[in-house]
Amino acid sequence: MAKDFYGDLQLGILGGGQLGRMLIQEAINFNVNIHILDPDKHAPCRNLCNRFVNGALNDFDTVYAFGKGLDMLTIEIEKVNVDALEKLEEEGVLVYPQSRIIRLIQDKGLQKQFFKQNDIPTAPFQLISSKENLATASLSLPYIQKLRKDGYDGRGVKKIVTESDVATAFEAPSLIEQWVDFEKELAIIVSRNENGEVATFPCVEMEFNPEANLVEFLISPSTLPFEIQQRAELLAKKIAEDLQIIGLLAVELFLTKDGQLLVNELAPRPHNSGHQSIEGNFTSQFAQHLRAIFNLPPGNTATRSNAVMVNLLGEAGHEGLARYEGIEDVLAMEGVYLHLYGKKYTKPFRKMGHVCIINEDRETAIRIARSVQQTIRVVT
Amino acid sequence: MAKDFYGDLQLGILGGGQLGRMLIQEAINFNVNIHILDPDKHAPCRNLCNRFVNGALNDFDTVYAFGKGLDMLTIEIEKVNVDALEKLEEEGVLVYPQSRIIRLIQDKGLQKQFFKQNDIPTAPFQLISSKENLATASLSLPYIQKLRKDGYDGRGVKKIVTESDVATAFEAPSLIEQWVDFEKELAIIVSRNENGEVATFPCVEMEFNPEANLVEFLISPSTLPFEIQQRAELLAKKIAEDLQIIGLLAVELFLTKDGQLLVNELAPRPHNSGHQSIEGNFTSQFAQHLRAIFNLPPGNTATRSNAVMVNLLGEAGHEGLARYEGIEDVLAMEGVYLHLYGKKYTKPFRKMGHVCIINEDRETAIRIARSVQQTIRVVT
Numbered sequence: 001m002a003k004d005f006y007g008d009l010q011l012g013i014l015g016g017g018q019l020g021r022m023l024i025q026e027a028i029n030f031n032v033n034i035h036i037l038d039p040d041k042h043a044p045c046r047n048l049c050n051r052f053v054n055g056a057l058n059d060f061d062t063v064y065a066f067g068k069g070l071d072m073l074t075i076e077i078e079k080v081n082v083d084a085l086e087k088l089e090e091e092g093v094l095v096y097p098q099s100r101i102i103r104l105i106q107d108k109g110l111q112k113q114f115f116k117q118n119d120i121p122t123a124p125f126q127l128i129s130s131k132e133n134l135a136t137a138s139l140s141l142p143y144i145q146k147l148r149k150d151g152y153d154g155r156g157v158k159k160i161v162t163e164s165d166v167a168t169a170f171e172a173p174s175l176i177e178q179w180v181d182f183e184k185e186l187a188i189i190v191s192r193n194e195n196g197e198v199a200t201f202p203c204v205e206m207e208f209n210p211e212a213n214l215v216e217f218l219i220s221p222s223t224l225p226f227e228i229q230q231r232a233e234l235l236a237k238k239i240a241e242d243l244q245i246i247g248l249l250a251v252e253l254f255l256t257k258d259g260q261l262l263v264n265e266l267a268p269r270p271h272n273s274g275h276q277s278i279e280g281n282f283t284s285q286f287a288q289h290l291r292a293i294f295n296l297p298p299g300n301t302a303t304r305s306n307a308v309m310v311n312l313l314g315e316a317g318h319e320g321l322a323r324y325e326g327i328e329d330v331l332a333m334e335g336v337y338l339h340l341y342g343k344k345y346t347k348p349f350r351k352m353g354h355v356c357i358i359n360e361d362r363e364t365a366i367r368i369a370r371s372v373q374q375t376i377r378v379v380t
Numbered sequence: 381m382a383k384d385f386y387g388d389l390q391l392g393i394l395g396g397g398q399l400g401r402m403l404i405q406e407a408i409n410f411n412v413n414i415h416i417l418d419p420d421k422h423a424p425c426r427n428l429c430n431r432f433v434n435g436a437l438n439d440f441d442t443v444y445a446f447g448k449g450l451d452m453l454t455i456e457i458e459k460v461n462v463d464a465l466e467k468l469e470e471e472g473v474l475v476y477p478q479s480r481i482i483r484l485i486q487d488k489g490l491q492k493q494f495f496k497q498n499d500i501p502t503a504p505f506q507l508i509s510s511k512e513n514l515a516t517a518s519l520s521l522p523y524i525q526k527l528r529k530d531g532y533d534g535r536g537v538k539k540i541v542t543e544s545d546v547a548t549a550f551e552a553p554s555l556i557e558q559w560v561d562f563e564k565e566l567a568i569i570v571s572r573n574e575n576g577e578v579a580t581f582p583c584v585e586m587e588f589n590p591e592a593n594l595v596e597f598l599i600s601p602s603t604l605p606f607e608i609q610q611r612a613e614l615l616a617k618k619i620a621e622d623l624q625i626i627g628l629l630a631v632e633l634f635l636t637k638d639g640q641l642l643v644n645e646l647a648p649r650p651h652n653s654g655h656q657s658i659e660g661n662f663t664s665q666f667a668q669h670l671r672a673i674f675n676l677p678p679g680n681t682a683t684r685s686n687a688v689m690v691n692l693l694g695e696a697g698h699e700g701l702a703r704y705e706g707i708e709d710v711l712a713m714e715g716v717y718l719h720l721y722g723k724k725y726t727k728p729f730r731k732m733g734h735v736c737i738i739n740e741d742r743e744t745a746i747r748i749a750r751s752v753q754q755t756i757r758v759v760t
Contacts, residue, residue, distance in 0.1 A: 028404075
């Protein structure tokens with residue numbers, strides 16, 4: 001694309017949530033004109049763009065009308081109408097990541113088949129069309145059932161441990177995946193631009209909230225042996241190249257107890273597992289996504305500090321207008337960076353913000369992060 | 381002020397230029413609702429706020445109507461109607477910096493008298509009401525004539541070297557100030573909150589473009605002897621306390637050839653001499669201003685990296701729709717961070733953006749900064 005676009009480029013973002021919001025914080029530095037489409041009239045980006053359209057992301061006409069006349073489209077959520085994106089792409093709008101990649105990643109079944117076809121290590125799986133297929137499944141218990149489409153943030157995922165769990169399984173096209181007794185869950189973010197320049201961020205380690213099935217704690221960089229991290233990086237680069245993606249790709253991986261790396265899922269966009277890059281790395285994932293889609297050289301992804309990212313989730317039992325407790329105390333702690341997402345309403349486990357803690361010493365950063373978790377609360 | 385304001389606070393900013401824009405980039409993290417008043421309908425902040433009002437900053441009714449009903453007002457430029465701010469303050473709107481401080485700083489004569497009354501070292505000066513006073517001036521040539529009001533970015537300042545220059549002097553209330561043969565020009569940014577917590581950023585050194593009389597190059601931190609930097613810090617803290625300011629205060633200083641520190645001018649807001657803090661310090665000046673006006677504890681101001689800031693000024697001879705050359709090359713350089721200000725039109729020496737260069741090695745950072753200066757151009 002033309003390199004003197006600054007000031008003229010009309011960039012549409014499908015989705016106006018926190019990822020769009022943090023992308024805008026960076027896009028401001030490039031003079032880009034931002035257009036947002038989001039179904040929530042209170043979306044976090046509503047007041048931070050040239051044009052905010054309140055509409056459904058999965059509706060063909062809405063997405064097509066939104067994108068028509070823009071120079072470029074990107075996403076902050078995969079659950080969007082891909083047919084509209086494909087048509088816009090044919091008509092000359094730059095869609096990054098490309099519509100075919102969004103289509104692939106929307107369907108966890110296709111995503112798994114893509115792994116298999118490209119020799120990308122992943123847990124054994126089987127596609128099923130309805131619950132009754134489970135009776136004759138080739139996988140042994142326990143396994144995970146995942147809806148092929150529309151799962152998000154832990155929704156649409158069920159663990160099937162005993163025969164009796166089968167009765168409560170989802171009745172929808174899904175995949176079942178061998179339960180992996182993993183040692184660690186890792187993530188790597190990789191970017192690729194139109195010139196084919198590929199860059200990976202250092203590997204990070206994740207800790208999940210088992211109740212909400214959400215990342216609640218992320219440590220950067222990983223302290224796993226160099227050899228494992230290098231394997232993860234090569235894998236992320238291979239996937240970016242196999243996909244020929246333009247933009248950012250988050251690769252979630254399991255490290256199994258026997259040292260294998262298995263790819264869990266992909267997200268072709270900025271991702272929760274990269275938020276710590278804003279303060280913890282020389283280039284943030286948001287700046288890197290923009291560099292990739294604008295076909296600019298990738299920024300330096302190296303670690304600048306040890307960083308721990310804590311998601312601020314809506315407190316259980318609280319639903320309504322959000323109120324934040326403990327912010328002043330948290331901001332008095334060393335190396336604490338607050339990011340609130342501008343969401344008007346909280347509900348249990350809703351992502352309302354995050355806090356990044358940086359420190360020269362990894363253990364100190366973790367200690368402060370635990371203290372942040374105990375101090376800050378999103379209530380009503 | 382109440383500590384659970386996040387999401388509710390209506391914050392007005394007088395001025396919607398680059399300082400407002402970078403303040404918004406940080407304010408997003410606090411869920412603050414932003415209202416902007418600016419006379420330019422193309423102002424850089426126009427699409428980044430809850431409400432944009434296109435109106436005159438020096439008009440009582442416009443400023444009063446804008447601020448009425450808001451919780452808090454701050455400024456990104458001093459040239460605003462202070463009578464309106466004073467009335468809003470009386471009516472309970474929090475105005476930070478306080479209206480009396482803006483009034484003092486708007487008038488360079490009052491500012492100089494404040495220095496004198498508070499034993500703050502500054503160059504010898506004399507207030508004059510018209511040009512004819514110059515004939516009987518108590519200062520010897522050369523001196524600087526400064527308009528008491530409305531000077532900005534090098535405008536309203538004249539050097540009077542010979543008797544014949546007196547003829548071209550400004551015919552307006554002004555001050556004349558002894559010409560200081562300084563060694564270095566320094567700046568220190570200090571913040572103070574309602575609790576009285578005061579914090580200074582490390583001292584930075586400035587290099588001016590003599591033609592435009594604008595900072596074009598800033599080096600952080602200063603490498604002057606510790607004793608001088610410490611004196612500068614104490615001076616900045618004393619001024620913040622003498623003023624009892626709430627918010628950020630930029631203190632510009634001359635280091636004379638005989639080692640004296642003289643205060644040149646104050647700016648009670650984020651300042652061009654603090655832009656490098658975004659990448660070069662643990663807390664940016666914008667985050668610190670917000671912490672101060674929200675009465676939150678000050679963030680860590682320590683240097684994170686050597687940083688050099690280069691202003692991107694409109695190229696001489698170019699006036700019209702802005703175009704940027706060399707951006708791709710600059711972004712391929714090590715440690716380079718681009719900030720464009722979203723200004724539609726360029727003109728000679730207009731501040732169109734800045735670039736921050738960070739590096740472990742100070743000399744390398746300076747070398748890359750020179751290369752940035754030679755590569756990037758804002759033209760039509």
